[in-house]
Amino acid sequence: MSEEKLEEAVKPLSEEMPETEEAEESPVPEETPAEAEPGPERDEGRDEELAEEVDELTALRRELEVQKAKAAEYLDGWQRARAEFANYKKRIEKEQEDMVKLANGALITKLLPVIDDFERAFQTLPPGLMGMTWLEGIALIQRKLQMLLEQEGVTVIETEGQTFDPTLHQAVTHEESEEHEEGQIIGEVQKGYRMGDKVLRPSLVRVAKKTSDNE
Incomplete structure (x- = not known):
């Protein structure tokens, strides 16, 4: 192929290719100024806040101890009152029980001569009366009295x-x-x-x- 024909073939290609743009420069981040260091006034304010928080916490702890002491005192008083009431209740129940026993004892003591009379009557009973129906009824009354004494713990x-x-x-x-x-x-x-x-x-x-x- 001749040189003229090569130039004619390459020329259209060179015309179609766009010219390369210059590479854009990447933006350089601006340097941020360094943060300002806290000054002495700011430190003093922070110390005052901490001191106030410590004082408040100390006051709360003291109040908690006071309330704990009161709660312990109330609990001790309640326990003593409960024990005293339990003892009082037992004492009243014991007194009532003793009164019932005393009343029962007094009544039973009055019945003892009657029981003595029954025993003496049967000890001196003539043999001819043994086995009679009315006598068996009297013996039944005597046995009931004896059972009554046994039920009362006599x-x-x-x-x-x-x-x-x-x-x-x-x-x-x-x-x-x-x-x-x-x-x-x-x-x-x-x-x-x-x-x-x-x-x-x-x-x-x-x-x-x-x-x-x-x-």
Whole structure:
């Protein structure tokens, strides 16, 4: 190919290509001025705020301690009042129970002579009357009275083979006996009764004493 033809072929291409623009320069960030350092006036203001916060916190702590002390005092007073009320309630219940027992004991003591009469009547009953219907009815009344005493906690004071006890027994006579030791109960004249630890009526008994030969 001739040089003229090459120039003609290249020329249109060179005309179509745009001229390259100069590279834009990238903007350089402006330097920011350094922050101003806090001055002495600003430090003093901050110190005052901290001091106020410390004082406020100290005051709150003191108030909290005061309230805690009051709460402990109120709790102690409430606990003591509760204990006193519980003791008072127990004392009242005990007094009421004792009053009921005392009233029951007084009533039962009045019934004891009736029970004695029943026992003496059956001990001296003629053999010919045994087995009669009306007598069985009287015996039933006696058994009901004895059951009533048992329900109220009334028991007979033991005397057989026992040593005389002045808190439970009342000596009617002191008799010489070679078969019994001194102070031993020989026989019972009248039954005694107790309700719990309280003696309603002591037993009337005969008590042995030393014989004349042993003196």
